[in-house]
Amino acid sequence: MRVKICGITQPQQGKAIASLGATALGFICVPTSPRYINVEQIRAVVEQLPEEIDKIGVFANATASEITQTVVNSGLTGVQLHGDESLEFCQQLRQLLPDVEIIKALRIRSFEDTEKAETYTSNADTLLVDAYHPQQLGGTGTTLDWRMFSQFSPSCPWFLAGGLTPENIIEALTQITPSGIDLSSGVERAPGDKNLDKVAKLFEKLRSKC
Numbered sequence: 001m002r003v004k005i006c007g008i009t010q011p012q013q014g015k016a017i018a019s020l021g022a023t024a025l026g027f028i029c030v031p032t033s034p035r036y037i038n039v040e041q042i043r044a045v046v047e048q049l050p051e052e053i054d055k056i057g058v059f060a061n062a063t064a065s066e067i068t069q070t071v072v073n074s075g076l077t078g079v080q081l082h083g084d085e086s087l088e089f090c091q092q093l094r095q096l097l098p099d100v101e102i103i104k105a106l107r108i109r110s111f112e113d114t115e116k117a118e119t120y121t122s123n124a125d126t127l128l129v130d131a132y133h134p135q136q137l138g139g140t141g142t143t144l145d146w147r148m149f150s151q152f153s154p155s156c157p158w159f160l161a162g163g164l165t166p167e168n169i170i171e172a173l174t175q176i177t178p179s180g181i182d183l184s185s186g187v188e189r190a191p192g193d194k195n196l197d198k199v200a201k202l203f204e205k206l207r208s209k210c
């Protein structure tokens with residue numbers, strides 16, 4: 001299973017989290033977020049990481065040109081679109097960045113929103129489901145009602161996100177089987193400052209489930 005740890009801002013923490021077992025690291029490219037990191041800072045982290053780790057930039061309603069420039073100048077291997085990006089926008093980005101993974105994040109309010117998810121599978125490589133929050137786009141620590149996803153089976157891989165922690169991850173994975181999980185605020189001391197003990201605990205829990 002893929003394990004993405006999001007909101008990395010420090011090279012040493014990125015390197016440590018990769019060695020603990022993360023398969024993907026996420027970098028918040030949303031200027032209003034307390035976890036925001038600029039292109040030079042992303043490159044400094046990426047340069048310290050093994051090649052096989054996925055390096056995902058998280059954007060929300062950015063322009064295609066902003067995303068493309070950030071990817072090219074930082075060494076990102078994937079982009080997570082966490083705003084209101086349309087199908088057409090995903091398609092445009094796919095043409096501009098053909099070798100880059102496109103992850104479309106959907107902030108789910110109701111069961112009906114889960115049904116809408118399938119429409120994105122033609123233009124995104126991967127889906128990510130996060131909890132809806134009225135004031136913030138992401139990194140809120142709000143959990144989803146996992147029961148909504150018991151029959152969720154889109155025709156592409158999908159990440160479960162939203163308020164996951166080392167304490168609740170086994171309960172979530174007992175109810176549903178996503179292709180990957182994504183954690184941010186549940187493994188940090190403060191926004192953008194990851195708690196390596198919590199990350200280690202997460203991987204211990206995941207190993208105990210195998």
Ligand SMILES: O=C(O)c1ccccc1N[C@@H]1O[C@H](COP(=O)(O)O)[C@@H](O)[C@H]1O
Binds near residue numbers: 130137161182
């Ligand atoms: O983390 C942020 O600050 C952020 C800002 C804007 C868009 C997305 C953001 N984070 C994403 O939110 C989810 C869930 O986070 P959490 O585990 O509930 O804290 C995760 O996918 C982050 O990539």
